[in-house]
Amino acid sequence: MAAVWQQVLALDAKYNAYRTPNSPQFRTLYIRRRSQLLRENAKSEHRDPVARKDYLHLRAQLLTSRYGSPAFSDQGSIRSRSFSTKSISRNTLESLDSFHINDSRKHHFRHMSSGSLKHIYEGPMKRVFDSIEVVPTKEAEASRAMAGGKSISENYAFAGMHHIFDQHTDAVTRVKFANDDKSRVACSSVDGTLSICQLIPPPATVICMLKGHMAGVVDFVWSLSNDVVLSVSLDGTARLWDVAAGSCMRVIEDGTNAELLSCLFHPLNNNMFVIGNSKSSIQLMNVSTGKGYKAGCSKVIGKVLALAFDPSGRILWSGDDKGYMFSFLVDVASGKLTKTRRISVCEGHPVTSISARSWISREARDPSLLVNCCVNALCLFKIVTDDGGLQLKRTFQIKQKDSNIKSNFCPLMSFRQGACVISGSEDMCVLFFDIAKEKKPCVNKLLGHSAAVLDVCFNCDESLLASCDAQGMVIIWKREGKQGAL
Template identity: 75%
Template structure:
């Protein structure tokens, strides 16, 4: 149980603005080292009562040293619970044998008790520490840099061209700076090492007999799930570079999208061209009872909220459907249908509980073939959405994807990135009303289909319709925390 260590880090981050007020570099280094120490301590078994006492004493000492916090949500510390990182440590041993014993897998009673909470605020507070509305501490810890300075990507770190057809998706491993994977319409996937140089292709994953439309890393990065137009989902052992299991689509048709259940990697969801959303049990390779639903069009994209309680699907008819998800059983309940733009395909969905201290709402980032990147606010517990902003990109025909920037707490502004049919990578600050585009990368010679940061934002990967993958590097010192 890593809950207390997450609370300690949150407490230290709140007080960090008062440490060495004239030395923001020291404060940044302090919180980085503090995070590393707490992560290491979380791996060791401790008496929970000792942890809670330590938390209480540390809060008293910090209050005595720096005074009471001026932040409004100091009392909400008691609602913090287990983070996704604590879950990921369990995935490795669960995946080794693929014998996880039913839909629950390794999801413990603690998680199920927690997931029964009712309010939207509690759902999002429970997964990540919600920031205060005061941004001065964030700006100080980021060294006072503007968003444009923070996202000054220009130089190319490496270019990969190992695929012979369009690269449909690219993703860095979770909490990993060095490994990136991509899937291609040539029917293969590749795993690459980009740090330290020279960048190399570690292995090619071959087995699909048609184009690979989508893939996702498991939380512990030991397994990759891929789906293909050949009608199969495949589980790949990353370390061995081999296929662990082939799972046929029970609907016997092409699969377009996939996603792991964030709190229980023993379940995953697939979407196909016959408008089916289907929850699958990884250990058995069979559909979960009550985990199937039909929507209005081909299921091009899927995304969970961080709590794993809400699932969204996007289709080629221009609709987003939300579902409530029972983590214990895998049962889906259809909730809302949201019209993005009828008749224009929704090609990507990403969910985030909050983006920065300036952008504190739970949000959904959506690509739709209307020459716009859309940002929605999540307004209810069943996944209802309200449009907040649109950002101009070129997208009419291609399956373009976008992403939230991974670092949220310690900086000014809030950034999202997207590919585009005009062969550019766009950076948008969602907090800016005027001229939100803060950077644009030129280098591809075909539509940019997907973009992804590594965990510390020192590198950015983008892929295009001609099979090229570019790894971009930040200008200047690579220290984004």
């Protein structure tokens, strides 16, 4: 059913000129992000094909009702529409340009007329999409044009500090931008509070402080709609916060009176979240009732320091302070949690962070996990089985022996050769690694903190980067060049 997602992208590209007509930069970013999401979802084998087709039909109706029928479109299904050469998105040209196909076929694609496009799209092109793996090449001219012809290190150069926050009186444990939002960022601290900050338009301000926890807040997460924040604390409680009101909606106490150390919303169902505690327990919870699912509890070996879902929400990974990771299968309908695999990262050394990504760039197409472990290493794993089995691909050197350092994949799909990840470090640096470089993979290093950098996070278009440290400072870094240039 990947062909349906190709049709969805074609539909979005057709209406793209009508979307924010005064902001062509946003339209380019929108199509790139849309392409990334569609490619990720096309890999899932557990989607209903009928629902995909229904989604395509409904989306076509909604776009038509909002923007009208574009001048170059006619009535009928997506598969039967013809396209003029002007209506082909740069993303489509870039995809054709980066196929490994013979020269005669490339020549045929690049010189076909408007009338032949319809025929190719309905027949041979679909077979090409189904049978040929997309592989990056040095000849991908459209990709290089969208990237500005710059290298990874040039695109991750920074112009300096956008703002410095110091509203917390103790270490800031996590910093996260709101989902698909480039201006709001939240922080949690050992001082027992959380803060919500607004960065754009300047000047940057602290919108509100969320107070109620009786001990340090060690983890939090935004809901999909950004209207709720879930936090967990060493006081043994999880709290749901109304962001707009700046108030606590619900307090959920751990049934075993243990410290809560990690939390995560389900990526597709924000009425479900998972928490991990200091007594080696993982529990799926229901937001509406505030209670745990009966079959949604499992035990691991050590304290649960890190949690991560795959993008579909079907697989959950946990990391503990004994150096182990566990994978679980999640049944969203029943809330059942089934343990499947145990992976030893480095026995006796805490696993402090896990991030999952199904596709980083066209050079890093494997579903991957990014893992911090207290052995001075950032580990990149390939997901090799449907039940969460992992294979170590490579490690990157960082300074981490004692602190709960976090790392992240850069959010945008890369339109050049290479793919980047970022991590904090105990040497007070923010580190950037190109996972495609075998030698000297560290492509940039940001200096400015005076304590161990505990967490790092990009906003949705990678125009701003937030980092926090063990002394309570939060730095917002501004990238050089145009926003969303990647």
